[in-house]
Amino acid sequence: MLSRRDFLKLVIKGAIMGNFCELIAPSLAQSVVAGEVKKLPVVMIETGTCTGDSISLDNIWTPTFSDILSNIVDWRYDWSMMQTQGASAYKVLQETYEKMPNEYILIVQGSMIQRDNGHYNHVVFDNGKLITGLELVRRMGLKAKYVVAIGSCATFGGPVAGYPNPTQATGVQNILPERRVINVSGCPAHPDWIMGTLLHLALYGEPELEKFGRPKLFYAETVHNRCPRRRDYDQGIFATDIGQKQCLFRVGCKGPVTYADCPIRRWNDHLNWPIGCNTPCIGCTEPGYPDLMSPFTAHLPDIPFPGGTKVSTDAIGLGVLGLTSVALVGHAATALYNGRLQKNLLKASVKAPNRPSVKKVKTIHQYKLKKNMK
Amino acid sequence: MKQPFKMRKPVLIKLKRASIKGEMVLFQPIWVRIFHWGFAASLTVILLTGLELHKPANFLILNYGKVLTAHLVFGWFALGFVALRIADALIQRDNSLIPKIHDLKRLPKLMAYYFFLRPAPPPSRKYNSGQLLIYFSWFLLFLVASLLGLVSYWQGKHLIWLWHLVGGFQVLRWIKFTITIYFLATIPVHIYLSSTEDISRLQAMVTGYERKPPNNS
Ligand code: HEM
Ligand code: SF4
Numbered sequence: 001m002l003s004r005r006d007f008l009k010l011v012i013k014g015a016i017m018g019n020f021c022e023l024i025a026p027s028l029a030q031s032v033v034a035g036e037v038k039k040l041p042v043v044m045i046e047t048g049t050c051t052g053d054s055i056s057l058d059n060i061w062t063p064t065f066s067d068i069l070s071n072i073v074d075w076r077y078d079w080s081m082m083q084t085q086g087a088s089a090y091k092v093l094q095e096t097y098e099k100m101p102n103e104y105i106l107i108v109q110g111s112m113i114q115r116d117n118g119h120y121n122h123v124v125f126d127n128g129k130l131i132t133g134l135e136l137v138r139r140m141g142l143k144a145k146y147v148v149a150i151g152s153c154a155t156f157g158g159p160v161a162g163y164p165n166p167t168q169a170t171g172v173q174n175i176l177p178e179r180r181v182i183n184v185s186g187c188p189a190h191p192d193w194i195m196g197t198l199l200h201l202a203l204y205g206e207p208e209l210e211k212f213g214r215p216k217l218f219y220a221e222t223v224h225n226r227c228p229r230r231r232d233y234d235q236g237i238f239a240t241d242i243g244q245k246q247c248l249f250r251v252g253c254k255g256p257v258t259y260a261d262c263p264i265r266r267w268n269d270h271l272n273w274p275i276g277c278n279t280p281c282i283g284c285t286e287p288g289y290p291d292l293m294s295p296f297t298a299h300l301p302d303i304p305f306p307g308g309t310k311v312s313t314d315a316i317g318l319g320v321l322g323l324t325s326v327a328l329v330g331h332a333a334t335a336l337y338n339g340r341l342q343k344n345l346l347k348a349s350v351k352a353p354n355r356p357s358v359k360k361v362k363t364i365h366q367y368k369l370k371k372n373m374k
Numbered sequence: 375m376k377q378p379f380k381m382r383k384p385v386l387i388k389l390k391r392a393s394i395k396g397e398m399v400l401f402q403p404i405w406v407r408i409f410h411w412g413f414a415a416s417l418t419v420i421l422l423t424g425l426e427l428h429k430p431a432n433f434l435i436l437n438y439g440k441v442l443t444a445h446l447v448f449g450w451f452a453l454g455f456v457a458l459r460i461a462d463a464l465i466q467r468d469n470s471l472i473p474k475i476h477d478l479k480r481l482p483k484l485m486a487y488y489f490f491l492r493p494a495p496p497p498s499r500k501y502n503s504g505q506l507l508i509y510f511s512w513f514l515l516f517l518v519a520s521l522l523g524l525v526s527y528w529q530g531k532h533l534i535w536l537w538h539l540v541g542g543f544q545v546l547r548w549i550k551f552t553i554t555i556y557f558l559a560t561i562p563v564h565i566y567l568s569s570t571e572d573i574s575r576l577q578a579m580v581t582g583y584e585r586k587p588p589n590n591s
Contacts, residue, residue, distance in 0.1 A: 211534045222529070234439045236430055250430060257543035283544070292544040299429055300548050313548065314429065317555040324559040328566050334490060341570055348574040 018270020043077040047133030049110025053151040056188035106144035111153035111160040111169035152187040156287040187284035223255035252297040254283030409459040416452035470500040
């Protein structure tokens with residue numbers, strides 16, 4: 001069986017070569033055949049989501065996602081991939097829940113809709129009763145061996161929880177405080193991040209997690225730290241418009257605040273990635289995305305004001321400084337006009353009859369008294 | 375002239391003797407003055423480099439790594455000066471910078487003075503209530519900004535709880551930017567008032583001494 005050390009090497013090598021799944025699949029399939037590793041039972045629940053992570057996962061290339069499904073994991077329940085539907089599909093979910101407690105991995109894709117007890121998000125039909133995503137995720141989550149949230153929505157609320165968040169959406173960890181949720185964030189999450197995390201769970205258990213519960217395997221370093229345009233940044237060479245070849249910091253790149261390995265792993269089968277095609281990183285793996293990262297073309301988020309307008313941070317800053325200057329100039333003019341300025345200055349310089357006068361001693365910068373003159 | 379290195383004290387003594395109608399009083403002890411000018415210089419660098427980090431000016435083409443280094447180095451300097459001032463305050467039992475209730479009660483009257491509704495400011499301790507509010511808020515905000523600076527400096531290696539508390543790197547930057555704007559808005563007020571209200575206080579920050587005004591004038 002593949003050792004964990006080799007696995008970690010493949011994570012990096014696969015990122016650079018763009019063939020992580022290809023590298024890792026054969027030895028895994030062998031392990032499964034040899035019985036060293038059990039096929040992982042996986043159920044995926046989709047809640048408030050666009051199914052983007054399924055599409056992303058589907059983008060695994062040699063071996064294809066279907067190779068993985070047939071050889072490595074026991075992919076039991078997943079709306080996008082299942083052949084069956086309705087009651088017979090739900091039966092599979094129920095069976096997994098009852099017969100495989102603490103064995104299956106629960107993947108959640110999509111945010112948890114909390115408004116009105118979650119009734120804006122029904123996910124299954126149970127004996128004529130509509131079950132909310134909230135309820136199903138909690139029920140399945142409490143008995144799962146691992147809970148993995150994939151995509152920005154399931155991890156931190158994502159676009160669904162964006163301002164003004166009408167459905168009170170949030171991430172899985174917030175509604176499942178009893179469990180440690182493994183967050184594989186991203187909008188969408190990279191297929192390698194999802195598969196890599198699943199395989200690590202199958203082979204070696206829980207991977208090391210960073211500050212927001214994301215596997216350090218993929219989220220240990222900022223985009224900025226590994227960016228090929230970092231040299232531009234360090235020398236202060238910036239693009240002034242999107243589409244230019246220099247560092248995109250000035251046009252709002254969130255690489256410095258975003259933890260992900262996109263610069264080396266890239267997207268679409270290692271073909272390219274946002275900064276590679278001259279558009280700034282939008283920070284999709286971070287909590288608070290997209291509100292905190294938008295506008296994507298500005299450095300700091302705009303501030304929402306009551307009434308629905310948003311004002312840019314820089315404009316507010318300039319406004320405050322402008323007001324201060326106006327206030328000071330106004331004050332000075334008034335003080336000059338009504339004589340306060342003159343009064344204050346004169347008061348501070350009382351002329352005493354024996355006002356000591358000093359002359360500078362040349363060699364050292366100190367002062368010495370002149371002869372005391374009447 | 376013969377012994378220039380011994381001049382300093384004699385000069386002061388003579389200065390004191392010479393001013394018949396005024397008495398020399400120590401208003402700003404040496405450590406306060408060192409703190410004030412050291413901190414002011416460091417903070418200026420911090421604020422300017424912070425703004426450059428926030429939004430690099432195209433016409434400057436500064437080396438970014440060096441701007442960050444300057445920001446960090448002067449951040450440490452400023453922290454050092456604050457530490458000096460705190461130590462000095464503890465040793466001298468100097469509470470002149472801590473606002474008290476009875477100071478704040480005079481704030482409305484002081485504001486009335488600043489808005490030309492009263493001819494004179496109300497009496498105060500070493501600093502008046504407006505000064506106390508500004509200085510104390512600077513002190514707090516400087517510590518907050520420095521702590522947040524350390525959080526981004528360590529990149530999640532330490533102080534993870536704070537990272538969680540503020541809710542991510544973008545919020546952290548945003549808070550630091552807001553604090554910078556606050557400093558930039560209040561520092562000019564400070565400079566304006568200290569150069570127009572009582573300019574002898576300004577020179578006391580250089581020499582340390584003030585001349586007590588002659589009686590009844
Ligand atoms: C009064 C104190 C301080 C102020 C007002 C201040 C202000 C700022 C500002 C405005 C920025 C740019 C934020 C942005 O991206 O918009 C910044 C960045 C930064 N500051 Fe400070 N700072 C202070 C102290 C410190 C200290 C003491 C440290 C370190 C020990 C520090 C470390 C940093 C770092 C590492 C960055 C870069 C963050 C990034 O990558 O965006 N700061 N600071
Ligand atoms: S393009 Fe973005 S990630 Fe790359 S160096 Fe510039 S700011 Fe950093």
